Amino acid sequence: xxxxxxxxxxxxxxxxxxxxxxxxxxxxxxxxxxxxxxxxxxxxxxxxxxxxxxxxxxxxxxxxxxxxxxxxxxxxxxxxxxxxxxxxxxxxxxxxxxxxxxxxxxxxxxxxxxxxxx
Amino acid sequence: xxxxxxxxxxxxxxxxxxxxxxxxxxxxxxxxxxxxxxxxxxxxxxxxxxxxxxxxxxxxxxxxxxxxxxxxxxxxxxxxxxxxxxxxxxxxxxxxxxxxxxxxxxxxxxxxxxxxxx
DNA sequence: TTGACGTATTCCCATATGGGAATATGATGG
DNA sequence: CCATCATATTCCCATATGGGAATACGTCAA
Numbered sequence: 001x002x003x004x005x006x007x008x009x010x011x012x013x014x015x016x017x018x019x020x021x022x023x024x025x026x027x028x029x030x031x032x033x034x035x036x037x038x039x040x041x042x043x044x045x046x047x048x049x050x051x052x053x054x055x056x057x058x059x060x061x062x063x064x065x066x067x068x069x070x071x072x073x074x075x076x077x078x079x080x081x082x083x084x085x086x087x088x089x090x091x092x093x094x095x096x097x098x099x100x101x102x103x104x105x106x107x108x109x110x111x112x113x114x115x116x117x118x
Numbered sequence: 119x120x121x122x123x124x125x126x127x128x129x130x131x132x133x134x135x136x137x138x139x140x141x142x143x144x145x146x147x148x149x150x151x152x153x154x155x156x157x158x159x160x161x162x163x164x165x166x167x168x169x170x171x172x173x174x175x176x177x178x179x180x181x182x183x184x185x186x187x188x189x190x191x192x193x194x195x196x197x198x199x200x201x202x203x204x205x206x207x208x209x210x211x212x213x214x215x216x217x218x219x220x221x222x223x224x225x226x227x228x229x230x231x232x233x234x235x236x
Numbered sequence: 237t238t239g240a241c242g243t244a245t246t247c248c249c250a251t252a253t254g255g256g257a258a259t260a261t262g263a264t265g266g
Numbered sequence: 267c268c269a270t271c272a273t274a275t276t277c278c279c280a281t282a283t284g285g286g287a288a289t290a291c292g293t294c295a296a
Contacts, residue, residue: 001281002255002279003121004133004282005282009135014133023206024205027209032243033244034242045244045245045286045288048244049244049245052244052245066242067243073209079210084138085199085200088145091145091192092197120250120253120282120283120284120285121252121284123253124254134254151274152271160255161255161256162273164254167274170274182263184264184272185264187272
């Protein structure tokens with residue numbers, strides 16, 4: 001089997017740096033395909049393809065405006081990533097460092113009491 | 119060019135569902151390769167390979183314990199993902215919905231005043 | 237209808253898998 | 267040194283790209 005498709009889920013779609021750039025570019029406001037291509041120095045087909053992937057996983061929406069297609073960010077789709085990473089927040093938070101100290105103190109106490117009892 | 123390597127950065131490493139499972143498994147405590155393989159129903163070489171990728175991007179650390187290798191989660195490496203997704207938080211937060219309402223109200227006021235002045 | 241502009245799609249290729257199978261490497265107890 | 271258990275590495279293959287080039291579509295104006 002090969003790697004899973006970039007369209008399989010939000011995590012795969014966002015693994016590509018160019019696509020993350022596109023999302024950041026769309027955060028302030030919607031953009032046409034050419035805008036995206038020009039601002040990120042991408043060939044138009046390349047921009048189109050990336051936008052297609054982002055659309056398929058629900059990260060962006062399209063709106064037709066005459067001959068243009070305006071893509072806008074669907075930020076909510078990123079919440080799943082935020083939440084997933086957030087479940088590990090304790091591991092880098094200062095609060096956890098403090099908790100770590102407490103655990104060390106507890107271990108130290110146990111060692112002391114054991115020594116005293118024997 | 120092909121897709122970028124899974125070892126190129128944390129985003130690519132985490133794009134693989136199995137690797138996310140491994141990280142979740144290691145969150146509570148360190149585990150040996152066989153533990154990981156058994157608990158996630160993976161072949162031992164498969165587990166080894168995924169752990170190697172995770173190690174190369176700094177998501178896990180290894181500790182030698184006799185014949186065993188104990189892998190532990192290096193949660194801090196996930197902060198970059200959390201922070202990246204977090205910059206879009208306003209787009210799915212209730213607070214934003216409220217801000218959206220405010221903007222609508224402002225627009226409505228503008229329309230009203232324009233009509234009144236003319 | 238035709239021309240022009242904005243987008244999407246199709247082809248093709250080099251690249252990087254993820255997993256299974258087989259095998260090499262490492263550490264430990266006898 | 268040998269047998270055993272735990273891991274890592276190597277091969278091989280099917281699959282899915284990401285990007286460049288060429289091309290098909292779609293919309294709009296004249």
